[in-house]
Amino acid sequence: MDNILIETKHLIKDYTKPTRLRVLHGIDIQLERGSFSSLIGASGSGKSTLLHVLGALDRPTEGEVIFDNTQISRLTDDELSDFRNSKVGFIFQFHYLLPEFSVLENVLIPNMIQTDTESPEVLERATELLEYVGVGHILNKSAGNISGGEQQRTAIARALINQPDLILADEPTGNLDSVNSEKVLDLLRKINRELNTTILLVTHDASLAEKTDRIIELKDGLIINDTLQILTQK
Amino acid sequence: MKFDLKLAARFLLAGKTQTGLIFIGIAIGVAVLVFLTFLISGLGEDIINRTIGNSPHITITREDQPLQFAQRNFNGLPVYTEDASRTTRETIDEWQYIVRGLENDNRISSVVAVADGPGFIIRGDLEEAIVIRGMDLETADGIYDISSRVVDGSPKLVAGAILIGTDLAEKIKAGPGDAVQIRLMGEDPESYLVGGIFDLGVQTLNQRWILMNRERAAFLLGFENGVNVIETQVNEVFQSQYIAADWKNLLPRFKVDSWEEANRQLLIGLRSQESSSYTIQFFVLLAVTLAVSSVLAISAIQRAKQIGILKAMGIRTRRIGRVFLLQGAVLGFTGSLLGSVLGVGLLYFFVSVSRTADGDPIVPVTLTVAGLAAIVLITTAAGTLAAYFPARHSAKLDPIEVIRNG
Numbered sequence: 001m002d003n004i005l006i007e008t009k010h011l012i013k014d015y016t017k018p019t020r021l022r023v024l025h026g027i028d029i030q031l032e033r034g035s036f037s038s039l040i041g042a043s044g045s046g047k048s049t050l051l052h053v054l055g056a057l058d059r060p061t062e063g064e065v066i067f068d069n070t071q072i073s074r075l076t077d078d079e080l081s082d083f084r085n086s087k088v089g090f091i092f093q094f095h096y097l098l099p100e101f102s103v104l105e106n107v108l109i110p111n112m113i114q115t116d117t118e119s120p121e122v123l124e125r126a127t128e129l130l131e132y133v134g135v136g137h138i139l140n141k142s143a144g145n146i147s148g149g150e151q152q153r154t155a156i157a158r159a160l161i162n163q164p165d166l167i168l169a170d171e172p173t174g175n176l177d178s179v180n181s182e183k184v185l186d187l188l189r190k191i192n193r194e195l196n197t198t199i200l201l202v203t204h205d206a207s208l209a210e211k212t213d214r215i216i217e218l219k220d221g222l223i224i225n226d227t228l229q230i231l232t233q234k
Numbered sequence: 235m236k237f238d239l240k241l242a243a244r245f246l247l248a249g250k251t252q253t254g255l256i257f258i259g260i261a262i263g264v265a266v267l268v269f270l271t272f273l274i275s276g277l278g279e280d281i282i283n284r285t286i287g288n289s290p291h292i293t294i295t296r297e298d299q300p301l302q303f304a305q306r307n308f309n310g311l312p313v314y315t316e317d318a319s320r321t322t323r324e325t326i327d328e329w330q331y332i333v334r335g336l337e338n339d340n341r342i343s344s345v346v347a348v349a350d351g352p353g354f355i356i357r358g359d360l361e362e363a364i365v366i367r368g369m370d371l372e373t374a375d376g377i378y379d380i381s382s383r384v385v386d387g388s389p390k391l392v393a394g395a396i397l398i399g400t401d402l403a404e405k406i407k408a409g410p411g412d413a414v415q416i417r418l419m420g421e422d423p424e425s426y427l428v429g430g431i432f433d434l435g436v437q438t439l440n441q442r443w444i445l446m447n448r449e450r451a452a453f454l455l456g457f458e459n460g461v462n463v464i465e466t467q468v469n470e471v472f473q474s475q476y477i478a479a480d481w482k483n484l485l486p487r488f489k490v491d492s493w494e495e496a497n498r499q500l501l502i503g504l505r506s507q508e509s510s511s512y513t514i515q516f517f518v519l520l521a522v523t524l525a526v527s528s529v530l531a532i533s534a535i536q537r538a539k540q541i542g543i544l545k546a547m548g549i550r551t552r553r554i555g556r557v558f559l560l561q562g563a564v565l566g567f568t569g570s571l572l573g574s575v576l577g578v579g580l581l582y583f584f585v586s587v588s589r590t591a592d593g594d595p596i597v598p599v600t601l602t603v604a605g606l607a608a609i610v611l612i613t614t615a616a617g618t619l620a621a622y623f624p625a626r627h628s629a630k631l632d633p634i635e636v637i638r639n640g
Binding site: 100 | 237245248
């Protein structure tokens, strides 16, 4: 049980606007610590919604989300914010860096939200992370003036700055060409191995999913397939 | 808070044109505010100063007695004459006691006891109606500043010497050292020596007043050693009606009049000037508030992505609201600082170009740091208030909406 980082129990999510619609029909899922899993499915299958609920961006309509033995669906809004800040790193398709800040500052933002200071240790960690993801040479460039691949790498470094237990990546390569997609996936794999960070990757690209350890397939808000991959690399 | 401030500053700096325009807009609004506020208050103070700067603010006399119709003997026949020239001639016997009380009231700056009554001045064939004013020069200077306004002769009120005004001196063709006669109605004239000539800057006073030693005037007017008027000036001129009311309570048998009662029309004029100033201030502030509000509302929409991602990264809802309030406050504060500098510059320019023939400013403007600080403070508050709705809008933003729609 201790090896489970996050699990859901009969997770139901309804949208009420514009019309009442059940998106998740009772999902039971467990993610182990240090695992690298992918969530696949067609558009509208509920994979992004599941990711948002797991990352505490959204609340379930019914059911439970338990993170490290804590029922996060019962937390207050402020507690959920703090939870997202310290436990989860998000990587989105559209990168979402803040163009008003430099590359380095963008990586520091989650930490600034938490501590309101820029300690030398964190500054050093941010620099190291940017080196680690391969954009150490553009630290002081404005985040609005770098390429898509560089932006996504910066977003990955940002997701790692608060040393989260879980990284949730929503179509992180969706906006990148195949070369950059490959690089980003390799980077995520490296993070998973070297930092032992649990990663859940949402994608509709089956070939990307093939490279993860476990593939969870959603259809119409239900898990229809859950495959543990035996990878030669492992 | 440090990070919130940094975010606010970056959001403002990112939209340079937008921020620059609103910044200039606030500065111009505040410059107008500063200019008009100090100009109108300077104008008001100047009018007050000219009107009551050298006249009593509170006057204490006996309640009117039926003395306005006085019985006199005229060629052996009783004749009723109307004493229309001035106040009652009932004396205040306990005046020294009252003067001491007034002097101990720290709201009151000057107290002058006056023996005051009508009479005539005669020189040769010329005769003029006058008001005899007997007072101690040192105390009288507290209100009338007579010593420094004696333009010819000596500012001294030794027994037998009088001071007369410039207009009267011209009329009766008398100067320092000349002998004149003064008589009360129906009484024999007495001789006096003109010691000096004063110019109080008011024609009626220069025409009618003759100043003499208080004891001498009291004797002449038949007051024994008494006075019939006590005049005072107060520190806060607009408090005089309240101070007068307090003294009326202490002296129920006396008339206690404040300048405010005697100058109702002037006060109405000043008040309407003041309220026109408030109206202008209100609308300038309203314009500033609406401008800041609309600019921040646009900024909130433009920064929706950033706000969404910040919320996803765990910034609390309240802090997002605070970032926008801070933007409003920063705009209000910096804009009003620049506006204050512009407004003060405008005032200096106005004062330096609008001068009288003597080179004095037409409107003496007194700048106060407290006044400027109040304007900066109010504008900052207005800017912060203006950010309220954009702040609420941003705080309510659902990060999923932003993430989903790119």
